[in-house]
Amino acid sequence: MAGDTTFDAMFGEDLKQRAAKLVVEHGISYTEALKKAEEQMRQNNPFIPPAHGCPVNDLPPELLAHIFELGRQMDIEEAYADDFSDDGLDDEDEEWTDEEDGDDDKEVDEVVVEHEEDVRMSSPVKPRARPPIPGSFPGQEDEADDEEEDGDDDAMDDDDDDEDDEDDRPFQELASHVCRHWREIALGTHTLWTRVEFEGHPNMERARAWIDRANGLPLEITVDCTSMHEPGAHDDDPEPEPQEVLLVSYDPTTGTLTSTTHTGPPLPNLEAPPQQPCVPVEGLVAILDMIIPHVEQWRVLEIHVNTYDYMHKVMQRLAACSSAPILEEFGLYTYDDTEEYNVFEPPELATRLVPFHGIVPRLTHVSFWGVHIAWDESTSFLRELRDIELAYHAKDVRPSFETFRAILDASPQLEVLSLCLSGPVGDMETVEVPSLRGLVLCYLESEYAKPLMQALVLPALEELTLAMQDEDFTEFATQLATPARGEARSLLSGLTSLKLKSLPCSNAAAAAFMGQLSGLRRLNLNCSGEDEMMQFFELLQEVAPGQTAPLYCPKLETLRIEGVDGPLVRKLITTRRTAGAPIDDLSISGRDEVTRKDENWFRANLKTFEFFEPSDSEDELVAVDEDDEQD
Structure with a gap:
């Protein structure tokens, strides 16, 4: 060459x-x-082995295995950071429109240009495919390693692997291909192979090899069938047959039509052809055939699909499993794009099933997005839960309030409850959940949300996410700001963290709502959608009437804001600092207009300042962040 x-x-x-x-x-x-x-x-020379051996190989095998485990964790963290960065830009970003060393004192108003990075959110978003992470098996890369057995050490696969794909391979696979010694350590460290993800066009042989290498340890399995591809992108379709086309032309001077025929390839279709799933139903069945024999090893199971015919196949197979003895986290997600939420469609798939015969003794986290089960018969395993998420259920397949209450009563350590266009139906009676710390309510009807919140007694609630749209929620906002019957304080008065995407209500209701946030320390406020949301921002720099505190939310320390430009945010920061209620930490959307001068001012007057890039989805919400839990 x-x-x-x-x-x-x-x-x-x-x-x-x-x-x-x-x-x-x-x-x-x-x-x-x-x-x-x-x-x-x-x-x-890194490309030539040392003459007297590699010093790293003198390390004890246990230490080398630990290094591999750290590499695997870093691989996963970096993948998530690349696709879902909460931090936005680094402090020194090269994408400024002015000079890096310009004079900060000049009145220069160049607009900051941010990277197009997503922010990882955790509350219901519909629909959105997940990013691939290390441990997933995109399809047409490499075949699975053949040397899974102890006697295969002489047959290293390096020559068979496509070098162009090496950077995309997970750390543990790369480590296992360095040398024979590393390979022995990597294949013998079974914890490296327990996170198995099927995404895109899955490499089934590689997935099978990983499960075998886990050697019976608990598995974390994700099946993501949401990826799509253009028709023919992975199909061996024959070339289209030539077609005879009639071409007609009109001569305006003579008023005559002439026609000719043309034989050739078909005329192009100007409309984009519909995309096809990377994993057809048959592919999903093959995945289930592979993983279900290992159901006793499942610690985490997540399955994501676009349409309910896929999920119905999943439900039938899970209902046939005798149990899931060590399953702790169970999530089923269907992203059907439907506007019908009164009656489930299609009716022939509405059958309610019980997964695992109701025997899941270690279950702590459940998420059902657009997926219904036989709720009444499932209370045997919907107990001792710490996190419950229900989203996008038609009204006729939701659990009854009686069953919902039984689930809550059987989960005395429940910490987070999320209801997004879902929730119990029927007459609601008072139920106390003394352990609940985080609540997410999204896209509920006002006449549903009011009796729901009247029924729920949440004395320990600290974190609340609200996203209410398309109605007037004045009465709901006022209800939250008013002490419940027999209570000395309102639900809002105990909050330390609030995430507010949308709450259309009157000015008086907004003021009453904000006036109850006396202990709030963290606020995530999205003003980019509803016009009414700006009133919440403006109240942050006003004095609460009848209050001894200097301003609304007097203990507020951290603000994450979207939909407000830099000068208005600067005014807010200045006003609160002057009034003795300063904000210390600020995150501002990179899509809002922020000048270089604004940014320099924020960095000089705040403890921490950063940009974030919000998701492209208008429905993206934020639930209880792990960072908030550390407070």
Whole structure:
């Protein structure tokens, strides 16, 4: 190859120069100088194994295995950081429209240009495919390693792998291909292979190899069938047959029509062809055939599909499983794009099933998005839960309030409850959930949300997310700001964290709502949608009437804001600092207009400041962040 020839020529020329220098400096023969120069050039060359062995191989196998485990964790964290960065830009970003070393005192108003990065959110978003992360098996990359058995060490797969795909391979696979010693350690460290994700066009053989290498340890399995591809992108369709086309032309001077025929390839279809799923139903069945024999190893199971015919296949298979003895986290997600939420469609798939025969003794986290089960018969395993998420259920397949209450009563350590266009139906009676710390309410009807919140008694609630749209929620906002019957304080008065995307209500209701947030420390406010949301922002710099505190939300320390430009946010920061209620930490959307001057001011007047890039989805919400839980 030309590249190899050029490298050899450069190497030879460098070798001659070094040898000539050694002859002059040490008075040795040219032959001896060539030998000595080549030895020097080969020292510390990463592409040539050390003559006396690699020092890292002197480490105990246990320490090397721990290094591999750290590498796997870093791989996962970096993948999530790349696709769902909460931090936005680094402090020193090169994408400014003015000079980096410009004078900060100049009245320069260049607008900050941010990277298009998503922010990882955790509350219901419909629909959105997940990003691939290390441990997933995109389809057409490499075949699975053949040397899974102890006797296969001589057959390293390096020559069979496509070098262009090496950077996309997860850390543990790369480590297992470095040398025989590393391979033995990696394949013997079974924890490296327990996170198995099927995404895109899955490589089934590789997935099977990973499950085998886990050697019976608890598995974290994700099946994501939401990826789509253009028709024919992975199909061996024959070339289209030539077609005869009639071409007609009109001559305005003579008023005559003439026609000719043309034979050739079909005319292009100007409309984009519908995309097809990367994983057809048959592919999903094959995945289930592979993982279900290992159901006793499942610790985490998540399945994401676009349409309910896929999920019905899943439900039938899970209902046939006798139990899931160590399953802790169970999530089923259907992203059907439907506007019908009164009656489930299609009716032939509305059958309610009980997964795992109701035997899931270790279950703590459940998420059902657009997926219904036999709620009444499932109370045997919907107990001792810590996190419950129900989203996008038609009204006729939702659980009854009686069953919902039984689930809550059987989960005395429940911490987070999320209801997004879902929730119990029927007459609601008072139920206390003393352990609940986080509540997410999204896209509920006002006449439903009011009796629901009247029924729920939540004395320990600290974190609340609200996204209410398309109605007037004045009465609901007022209800939250009013102490419940028999209570001395309102639900809002105990909050330390609030995430508010949408709450259309009157000015008076907004003021009453904000006036109850006396202990609030963290506020995530989205003013980019409803016009009414700006009133909540404006109240942050006003004095609460009848209050001894200087301003609304007097203890507010951290603000994450979207839909407000830099100058207005600067005014807010200044007003609160002057009033003795300063904000210390600020995150502002990169899509809002923020000048270089604004940014420099924020960094100079706040403890921490950062940009974030919100999701493209208008429905993206934020639930209880892990960072908030550390407070």
